[in-house]
Structures are given as structure tokens and as C-alpha cells.
Amino acid sequence: MLLARVLLTLRCRPLDPFHSHVLWYVDDDGDDYNDNSIKEPSPPFSHSLLTLPTMFSCVCCLQSFLVLLSIASVTLGQRCPPSCLCPDHHTVDCTGQGLTRLPDSIPLGVRRLLLADNRILWIPSDFLVVYSDLVYLDLRNNSLTKLEPGTLPTFSRLVYLDLRNNNLTEIPSGTFGESHSLIKLRLGNNPYLSMLSRGALAGLTSLRELELERNGFSVLDVGMLRQLPSLRIIRLEGNPWVCNCRFTKLFFWLVENHHKLPNGLEDMECLLPVNGQWISLSVLSENSFRECLGVLSLKDLLVVMFSGIVILVISITTSFIMASIISYVQQRRMKMLAEEEGLE
Numbered sequence: 089m090l091l092a093r094v095l096l097t098l099r100c101r102p103l104d105p106f107h108s109h110v111l112w113y114v115d116d117d118g119d120d121y122n123d124n125s126i127k128e129p130s131p132p133f134s135h136s137l138l139t140l141p142t143m144f145s146c147v148c149c150l151q152s153f154l155v156l157l158s159i160a161s162v163t164l165g166q167r168c169p170p171s172c173l174c175p176d177h178h179t180v181d182c183t184g185q186g187l188t189r190l191p192d193s194i195p196l197g198v199r200r201l202l203l204a205d206n207r208i209l210w211i212p213s214d215f216l217v218v219y220s221d222l223v224y225l226d227l228r229n230n231s232l233t234k235l236e237p238g239t240l241p242t243f244s245r246l247v248y249l250d251l252r253n254n255n256l257t258e259i260p261s262g263t264f265g266e267s268h269s270l271i272k273l274r275l276g277n278n279p280y281l282s283m284l285s286r287g288a289l290a291g292l293t294s295l296r297e298l299e300l301e302r303n304g305f306s307v308l309d310v311g312m313l314r315q316l317p318s319l320r321i322i323r324l325e326g327n328p329w330v331c332n333c334r335f336t337k338l339f340f341w342l343v344e345n346h347h348k349l350p351n352g353l354e355d356m357e358c359l360l361p362v363n364g365q366w367i368s369l370s371v372l373s374e375n376s377f378r379e380c381l382g383v384l385s386l387k388d389l390l391v392v393m394f395s396g397i398v399i400l401v402i403s404i405t406t407s408f409i410m411a412s413i414i415s416y417v418q419q420r421r422m423k424m425l426a427e428e429e430g431l432e
Contacts, residue, residue, distance in 0.1 A: 149372075151386040154169070161385035165192075169193045182206070190215065199226040207231045216244045228252040228274070240264040250274040256281045259288040266291025276323065284308065290315050302326035310337045322348050329358035331367070340374065367397075 168174035213236035
């Protein structure tokens with residue numbers, strides 16, 4: 089047995105050499121035997137003799153050896169990607185390495201991945217499925233243009249995601265799935281990012297900080313913000329907001345939730361369509377949008393039109409059914425009268 093050979097190699101001191109007369113015999117084939125009567129080894133075989141206490145002592149030595157071996161194996165298994173730094177087993181730092189794609193050989197147990205200041209173009213949709221232990225992901229200052237739907241799966245443990253200073257143009261529905269772990273999402277400084285789909289942030293029930301500053305938004309769907317029950321901080325300054333009727337609902341929401349803006353309404357400006365001037369939201373009030381309160385949006389108009397068409401169809405169908413019923417009743421009555429006259 090290999091174990092017996094290792095034990096023989098380890099020259100352990102017996103715990104008590106005079107404690108037992110039980111002898112263990114190990115031959116060259118790895119078979120071991122026990123015989124209380126054996127005092128000396130049998131001549132025909134090549135063998136070694138170990139007392140029982142010696143065996144126990146060697147097992148202890150072997151356990152220590154195996155522990156050290158397993159620690160060494162784990163250490164060697166945490167290979168660091170080329171051109172990156174790994175200050176600990178759970179951190180991979182590839183900042184500023186000129187990467188155009190995600191590095192190879194990222195340890196599966198990574199929890200903190202730093203990829204800032206590179207030229208990465210895209211993230212595979214299954215990236216966070218493979219690296220499910222990741223809690224901190226820094227991708228700022230790259231060349232990302234889009235995010236695939238399902239980038240953040242429901243079971244993801246990601247808490248911090250930084251996508252600032254990229255070239256994102258849109259965040260489609262389902263991009264972040266329904267991750268309940270994400271707390272801080274940084275999407276600022278994406279100058280071409282002008283639209284967030286209504287379902288883009290759906291399910292992010294733990295999101296506390298949302299950064300959308302210095303992007304290309306001129307309007308934002310308030311319904312998307314109302315889907316974030318844990319939201320505490322939101323940054324919206326530096327966007328080309330337009331103070332028209334489409335901005336009305338967002339303005340009312342901002343007034344109601346001004347405490348969630350780091351510097352209140354003072355840092356936010358919007359463009360007046362009348363004279364093309366920029367004005368701080370802090371000088372506006374609900375009366376500034378009173379003319380918009382009775383104005384229906386395109387969506388509202390479509391709803392009204394569709395409702396009208398549905399009502400019209402229902403009315404025509406009902407009228408036709410009622411006319412058919414009345415006609416049938418009249419014909420039935422005339423037939424019954426004719427039968428009665430024939431009997432007379």
C-alpha cells in the first residue's frame with residue numbers, strides 16, 4: 089500500500105516504544121498483516137516492522153503533511169492572469185493594461201475584479217454566470233458600447249458595478265435581470281447613453297445608489313425610478329434635460345425626492361424651448377408646468393384612441409346582437425299569430 093510506504097518513509101518517533109508487543113508487517117506488495125505472536129520478521133520476505141503506537145504517530149505526521157500539501161495546491165491553483173496583479177486570492181487587478189477583451193485564466197473564486205482604464209469592447213452575457221462569486225466589478229474608462237440582456241443574472245452576488253466613462257448608447261430591458269444583491273450602479277459619463285428602457289432596472293430591489301450624471305438624457309421615464317424601493321441616492325446632473333411637457337412628471341418626482349439628490353435641484357439644469365436658455369431646476373416650480381397638466385402625452389392619446397375604438401366595436405356588436413334578437417322575436421310572434429288564425 090502507498091500509505092504504508094509513506095509511513096515507512098516518515099521516520100516518526102513512537103509515542104511509547106515499550107507500550108505494545110503487537111507488530112505490523114508490511115511486505116513489498118503493499119499487503120499488511122497483524123500477528124501477536126510475531127517477534128521477528130520472516131526471513132523469506134523483504135519487510136519492515138512498526139509498532140502500533142509508531143503507526144499512530146506516523147498517521148499524525150501524514151495528516152499534517154496532507155494539510156500542507158492541500159494548502160500548496162490551492163495556492164498554486166489561484167493563477168493570476170498575465171499582466172495583472174493578484175494581491176490576494178479574491179482580487180484580480182488588471183487596471184490600465186491596454187486590454188481589448190476580458191483576460192483569460194481569471195480565477196473562478198474572484199470576488200473583486202478591477203478592469204478600469206482599458207479598451208474592452210464587450211462583456212459576454214454569461215460572464216457573471218461563470219464568476220458567480222464576484223461582488224465588485226470595475227469597468228470604468230473602457231470602450232463598451234452595449235450590454236447584453238441578462239448580463240446580471242438573478243442569482244448574481246454582485247454588489248458594486250462601475251460602468252462610467254464608456255460608450256454605452258442604451259440599456260435594454262432585462263440587462264440586469266432581477267438581481268437582488270446590487271447596491272451601487274454607476275452609469276455616468278456615457279455621453280451617448282440617451283435611453284433607459286422601462287424594464288432596464290426592474291427587479292433591483294436592493295439598489296441604493298444610481299448614478300446617471302453627464303449622459304445624453306433629455307427625458308427619463310419616472311416609472312423606472314418608482315421600481316427602485318431602496319433607492320437613497322441618485323445623480324442626474326449634467327444631462328441635456330429639456331423643460332417641456334415630457335419633462336413634467338420627472339420634475340414633479342425630483343421635487344418630491346430632492347433629498348435623494350446629493351446637491352438638491354441646484355446642480356440640475358434644463359433647456360427652455362422658448363429662448364434656448366439653460367435654467368436651474370431650483371428656480372422652477374409646479375406652476376411652471378401648469379400648461380402641461382391638461383396636455384395628453386402621445387402614450388395617453390394612443391390609449392384614448394384605442395379605448396374609443398374598442399368601445400365603438402363593442403357598441404356595434406351589441407347593437408347587431410340586439411337587432412338580431414328583436415327581429416327573431418318579431419318573426420316568431422308573427423308565425424304564432426298566423427298559426428292561431430289558421431286554427432280558427
